[in-house]
Amino acid sequence: MHTTVGIIGGGPAGLLLARLLHRAGVDCLVLESRTRAHVEQRQRAGMLEQGTVHALREAGAAARLDAEGLVHQGIELRFEGERHHIDFPALTGGRTVTIYAQTAIVKDLVALQLADGPPLLFEAEALAVERAESERPVVRFLHQGREQTLTCDWVAGCDGFHGVSRDAFPAGASRSYAHEYPYSWLGILAEVPPSCEELIYARSERGFALHSMRSPAVSRLYLQVPNGTAPEDWPDERIWDELDARFAIDADWTLKRGPVIDKSVTVMRAHVHEPMRHGRLLLAGDAAHIVPPTGAKGLNLAVSDVRLLARALTALHRTGDPQLLDGYSESCLYRVWQATRFSDDMTRMLHTRPDGDAFDDRMQLTRLRRITASRHAAAELAANYSGLPLSG
Template identity: 70%
Template sequence: MRTTVGIIGAGPAGLLLARLLHGAGIDSVVLESRDRAYVEHRQRAGILEQGTVDALRAAGAGARMDREGLRHDGIELRFAGRRHRVDFPGLTGGRSVTVYAQTEVCKDLIALQLAEGGPLLFEAEALAVEGAVSGRPRVRFRHAGREDVLECAYVVGCDGFRGVTRGVFPASSSRVYERTYPYAWLGILADVAPSHDELVYARHDRGFALLSMRSPSVSRLYLQVPAGTDAGDWSDEAVWDELERRLATDDDWRLERGPVTQKSVTPMRSFVHEPMRHGRVLLAGDAAHIVPPTGAKGLNLAVGDVVTLARALVHERDTGSPDLVETYSATCLRRVWQAERFSYDMTTLLHRGPADTPFDARLQLARLGRIVSHRGAETDLAEAYTGFPLDA
């Protein structure tokens, strides 16, 4: 089996890359180890930056997002009982974000790929990537009960943190940067209308809380909990009680409760693998970098990677020059590290660490006070949240 670009992983990164390449007339094959139902229903991020929204529209994958997604022009910071709205368009020259779940992005891209694009093979497990520095790398994979080989001009690993692609990179020329946080997020989905029309990020002495949503009738909420927490140890009532404590304000705002339909714990880590290219094998998305969810950057970083890569591959096809492919890693990493910085800043701004002292707590309040009282600091937050330019 042969193609120009072999893509391992049918998450949003792999699917969008295939879509972008198809639009440019470059053939690809996508290998996904899971079945279609799993890919279309795994719960992930739901905040799309302005650049991600623009990229999906340009790829012809934005119609349902524009109908059903919820445009948000700001977030609310909540601390010490106070509420402060950060106005995105007013601070960024018109940029916003859109609430549209990753599951829905994947459904849209899968439908387009199956209708118009190249092969998308579900339950096709990548076993190994070989020949990274050769002129024709290949992927050994298992599909429909037999092993096969996919020969490519390039292999792109969009197969996540535990995928096989990153293992191709020699340890001698790789660097890994990571941080594991001593807390996690206990998240719930609830059949109740959101208690606020925009996301609320709350800093509290008992820990962080986030009020989010999936639709006008479904709320998504999170609590900071110790790392290693079992979601089963929290009753629905206990979760709602703790959310109410941490989201409380000095005015008449109230948290609406409803039936909890899903409960899970998300660990928090920062991770970057450098470089993101080895020969003709490239990494994109979680295969190369992970951010804590506080800054809503994971999916958006993946989109930035594949938009950059698609441009580089089109440039090589049109000019014969591989220079943009060769600088792909450096180009992406500049944006990745800014997103890592922002996600770390948001995380340490709002969460209480187990070793934090009263001094640390006062510093958090001082940092929040600076953001809500200084336009420059507030603008920096708004610009980072709505997204760094994809060509930066």
């Protein structure tokens, strides 16, 4: 088997890249290790920057998004019994964000892919990327019970944090930067209308809480919990009681409760792999970087990688000019580090450290007070949250 671009990973990054390349006339093939049902049911992010919405429209994959997505004008910060609205359009010159579940994005992209190509193979487990330095790199994969090979002009590693693509970088050719936070998130999906019109980021002495949503009928909520927490440690009633306590404000507001249909724990970590290219192997999304979810950057960073990569591969295909490909890693990493810095700032400002003291407590509140009192500080948060301009 041979294709121009072999894409490892059928998540949103790999599927969107395939769609963009297909529309540009660049041959590609997607290998996804899991079943279609598994891929379409994975619960992940749901906050889309304006640039991500634009990319999905550019790919012809935004019909349902435009019909069902919930456009948000900002977020709400809660602390010390107060609520503060951060108005994105007023602070950024009109930018907004949109709530639309990653599961829905994947379903939309899979349906388009299967309807008119390019090829998408489910249950095709990539085993290794070989000869990345050559003009014909090879992807070895397992499909339908036998090992097969795919030769490519280029390989796009979109196979996530635990995929094989990053392992193809030889020792000494790359460096990783990693940090694990001393807490995790317990997340629930509940069949209950949201209790708010926009996302609520709550900081309290009991720990952090986030109120989000997936649709007008489904809410997504998170609690800061100790590392090592198991979902079964938290019965539903205990979760709702704790959310109530952390969202409490000195005003008339009620947290709506409903049946919990999904419950999971997310480890909080940051990880950046440099560079994002080795020979003809290019990384995108979680294969190259992980950020804590507080800043809602993970999916959006993956999409910005893919937009740059599709643009670079298309330029090479149409004109033979490798300039954009040569600058791909540097262009991506600038934005990756800015998003990592923003996510880290948000995380440290809103979460209670297990070993924190009174000084840490006052510094958190001081940072929050600065954002709510200074238009300049609020504008910086709004600009980073709603999405930095695409570089490259």
